[in-house]
Amino acid sequence: xxxRMKKVLDYVEAHRDEYIELLRELCRxxxxxxxxxxxxxxxxxxxxxxxxxxxxxTLIPTDGNPVIYAxxxxxxxxxxxxxxxxxxxxxxxIELWDSDPFAxxxxxxxxxxxxxxxxxDGLATRLCAIDAWLKTYGKLPCNMKLIFExxxxxxxxxxxxxxxxxxxxxxxxxxxxxxxxxxxxxxxxVTMGVKGLLYVHMKVKTATGDAHSMYxxxxxxxxxxxxxxxxxxxxxxxxxxxxxxxxxxxxPSEEDLKYLEGDPFDPEATRAYxxxxxxxxxxxxxxxxxxxxxKPTCNICGITSGFQGDGSKTxxxxxxxxxxxxRLVPGMDPRKTFDRVRAHLDKHGFTDVELIWDSGxxxxxxxxxKPFTKAIVNAMEKLYDRPVALKVSSGGTSPMHTFCHQTNIxxxxxxxxxxxxxxxxxxxxxxxxxxxxMIRINCAVMEELSQY
Amino acid sequence: xxxRMKKVLDYVEAHRDEYIELLRELCRxxxxxxxxxxxxxxxxxxxxxxxxxxxxxTLIPTDGNPVIYAxxxxxxxxxxxxxxxxxxxxxxxIELWDSDPFAxxxxxxxxxxxxxxxxxDGLATRLCAIDAWLKTYGKLPCNMKLIFExxxxxxxxxxxxxxxxxxxxxxxxxxxxxxxxxxxxxxxxVTMGVKGLLYVHMKVKTATGDAHSMYxxxxxxxxxxxxxxxxxxxxxxxxxxxxxxxxxxxxPSEEDLKYLEGDPFDPEATRAYxxxxxxxxxxxxxxxxxxxxxKPTCNICGITSGFQGDGSKTxxxxxxxxxxxxRLVPGMDPRKTFDRVRAHLDKHGFTDVELIWDSGxxxxxxxxxKPFTKAIVNAMEKLYDRPVALKVSSGGTSPMHTFCHQTNIxxxxxxxxxxxxxxxxxxxxxxxxxxxxMIRINCAVMEELSQY
Numbered sequence: 001x002x003x004r005m006k007k008v009l010d011y012v013e014a015h016r017d018e019y020i021e022l023l024r025e026l027c028r029x030x031x032x033x034x035x036x037x038x039x040x041x042x043x044x045x046x047x048x049x050x051x052x053x054x055x056x057x058t059l060i061p062t063d064g065n066p067v068i069y070a071x072x073x074x075x076x077x078x079x080x081x082x083x084x085x086x087x088x089x090x091x092x093x094i095e096l097w098d099s100d101p102f103a104x105x106x107x108x109x110x111x112x113x114x115x116x117x118x119x120x121d122g123l124a125t126r127l128c129a130i131d132a133w134l135k136t137y138g139k140l141p142c143n144m145k146l147i148f149e150x151x152x153x154x155x156x157x158x159x160x161x162x163x164x165x166x167x168x169x170x171x172x173x174x175x176x177x178x179x180x181x182x183x184x185x186x187x188x189x190v191t192m193g194v195k196g197l198l199y200v201h202m203k204v205k206t207a208t209g210d211a212h213s214m215y216x217x218x219x220x221x222x223x224x225x226x227x228x229x230x231x232x233x234x235x236x237x238x239x240x241x242x243x244x245x246x247x248x249x250x251x252p253s254e255e256d257l258k259y260l261e262g263d264p265f266d267p268e269a270t271r272a273y274x275x276x277x278x279x280x281x282x283x284x285x286x287x288x289x290x291x292x293x294x295k296p297t298c299n300i301c302g303i304t305s306g307f308q309g310d311g312s313k314t315x316x317x318x319x320x321x322x323x324x325x326x327r328l329v330p331g332m333d334p335r336k337t338f339d340r341v342r343a344h345l346d347k348h349g350f351t352d353v354e355l356i357w358d359s360g361x362x363x364x365x366x367x368x369x370k371p372f373t374k375a376i377v378n379a380m381e382k383l384y385d386r387p388v389a390l391k392v393s394s395g396g397t398s399p400m401h402t403f404c405h406q407t408n409i410x411x412x413x414x415x416x417x418x419x420x421x422x423x424x425x426x427x428x429x430x431x432x433x434x435x436x437x438m439i440r441i442n443c444a445v446m447e448e449l450s451q452y
Numbered sequence: 453x454x455x456r457m458k459k460v461l462d463y464v465e466a467h468r469d470e471y472i473e474l475l476r477e478l479c480r481x482x483x484x485x486x487x488x489x490x491x492x493x494x495x496x497x498x499x500x501x502x503x504x505x506x507x508x509x510t511l512i513p514t515d516g517n518p519v520i521y522a523x524x525x526x527x528x529x530x531x532x533x534x535x536x537x538x539x540x541x542x543x544x545x546i547e548l549w550d551s552d553p554f555a556x557x558x559x560x561x562x563x564x565x566x567x568x569x570x571x572x573d574g575l576a577t578r579l580c581a582i583d584a585w586l587k588t589y590g591k592l593p594c595n596m597k598l599i600f601e602x603x604x605x606x607x608x609x610x611x612x613x614x615x616x617x618x619x620x621x622x623x624x625x626x627x628x629x630x631x632x633x634x635x636x637x638x639x640x641x642v643t644m645g646v647k648g649l650l651y652v653h654m655k656v657k658t659a660t661g662d663a664h665s666m667y668x669x670x671x672x673x674x675x676x677x678x679x680x681x682x683x684x685x686x687x688x689x690x691x692x693x694x695x696x697x698x699x700x701x702x703x704p705s706e707e708d709l710k711y712l713e714g715d716p717f718d719p720e721a722t723r724a725y726x727x728x729x730x731x732x733x734x735x736x737x738x739x740x741x742x743x744x745x746x747k748p749t750c751n752i753c754g755i756t757s758g759f760q761g762d763g764s765k766t767x768x769x770x771x772x773x774x775x776x777x778x779r780l781v782p783g784m785d786p787r788k789t790f791d792r793v794r795a796h797l798d799k800h801g802f803t804d805v806e807l808i809w810d811s812g813x814x815x816x817x818x819x820x821x822k823p824f825t826k827a828i829v830n831a832m833e834k835l836y837d838r839p840v841a842l843k844v845s846s847g848g849t850s851p852m853h854t855f856c857h858q859t860n861i862x863x864x865x866x867x868x869x870x871x872x873x874x875x876x877x878x879x880x881x882x883x884x885x886x887x888x889x890m891i892r893i894n895c896a897v898m899e900e901l902s903q904y
Contacts, residue, residue, distance in 0.1 A: 092760065
């Protein structure tokens, strides 16, 4: 490690408490894109913090929540793009949280908060890394572009229009995309792709109101209609039976597959983390990874109809609905997949089942030959003095495609969060040490990019 | 109509406001057997009101909510048994009520309240009819037995033990069973049987907690398991596909069937009331009635899993559950039906689906040759000067079986409630006029019973 680098990391260490407090402050502000709760306040708070650290933000309007944008000139020619989002997932089921999701309580060196690991940590990391460089040397080693959007958790409906309207703003040599995982003393990982997503709602309404269940003998039940429609879409073995669903899939290349061997994915640890009896979708690590990275899913996120309380109520419901997310793989178009679901429902007689588009995002995989990938890998290998595992894809989704597909800019997800951080779930958390580690990694990537 | 009768009805008319106020007072007291809310207060209130009207209540303990019991000696030998319940259904979905379900608000001469038509009206009716007779003549024309239970809406789990422990208390010549329907200026109805019920919960738990939905590729989804299990139980045409489900059914007799012709059931009015596009289970009035009275159902009362809020959340749920009520017909045993559902789930590989017994009640149909049936019909025909329609069964359930199967005591449901009273649903209601009508009917039945 260079002396120059060391001084920056010393500054980070010395300002550890300040940086942790910044993250907690960001977490204490709710910012739910789904309902809009706290979004205006969050936009103000992020801008205030940027200015506090010497970064001049620009608010770029979209048809939804604005993008908070900034560029900072650095010493060398390469530009480090940072994509993060300031919105968070809902907190339900709230009763399963051990502390207020917006209290950012610290217990045993771990911060518990909605968004602390997805992805207010990433957003804070960029500010802290910039601060450390600026305070230490008065300038950055490379150019930076910060793009913070506010609708990632609802499928980034306005990010593609943003990218189209501002092609200059998204030009850079590579993006860090939110964060990534690195367990304490565990392997270093960089993930260079994401799955796509199609999120839909399905609804059935059979009557103007609920009725006494004796009428079930002569009146339709919307929950049964929905159950039957769903059962027609997936068989008991987990195969998705929507006509043409698998048709356009681009299978993984030999290059893609060769990285599975070195992937740090641990089936038993994942099984234990999820708290399931047995994983599905494969027996071996390789089979499971092929499912996780290369196979689409059709997942019921939520289903609801009728009486939900304790005890019993003999009622014939009038409405039923389900929320479904499909994780897509390269080749699959969200809109075309949506049309296939509609055609399937119609063909099987479920014309009474309303299908509503929520959001869609194609998958993306980076071109691994670009210098940016090498810079990330080198930075982390120098920092940790151990090899970096390169993952071809995440099982999750980010709108990488929006910035990177046309431009062929590579994007990587890396950081120091944990696979057991409970993102999107109760008790989302991040260790304070992990957050500081993420700042160190970013400082190192900035240093490495200055070498190209 | 006799002069004696007329004087009693004049008393009822003169005390109309007082009786309506009694009903509202009973409705303002919540009494939810499902959660226990307000039950002790309701027991106290009912006893206070009975004493106020000169009836001495006896509290008979059970393993659940006690039975409130009373007998009053009358002039003649026959005994009129009155079965009512002081508990009510839950109020969900509370947001669909136009006024507080426990405010008993009167709008345009109609009382809106949970329990006002099921069945605090019936309970109040007995007290008012007794009061009118006692105040007018100082004595009743027949013997009376009042049996008010407190767990009808959760399947009367302790009523059979009560009947077994106190065979003397349930001896009488016939029961009025809760209430019945008579539209304003509409036909007079008496219903002499009920369907049975099996209420179950089905649950699937696949993980210790919810997770990010990317894991749907390699971890089981409890909602999908539940959907697949449910789909195996009923086909798209509505046939229940549980092995042996229909085996023990005793088909309706020719006698039963002949009453369908005169049944006042109106398919189009029922369709409009339910607010459905088309009724199922038959095309003609006769076919629909056969479904409603003589065919069992498998009805989803409620289903729930995962994210229920507005917007989207990409989550893999850890639990899913469904509430199902089966309406049973004579010959079907609730316990045996439960065992068949369990065996069906096991046979189809759904051993991971937990099946939980909630409550069960066999069906019952009265022996129509007993004098009690004739007394009710005569009383109503004299009161309204028009023929009475005798319905063989209700589509609903009451624990008639408990008191009446072994003893072969007939039981009838009759009153002046409406088929559109929204019982078990938001905005349950009863017209003040209808309530007064119910008191008049009861007074007339008491008079008629004194003639035998």
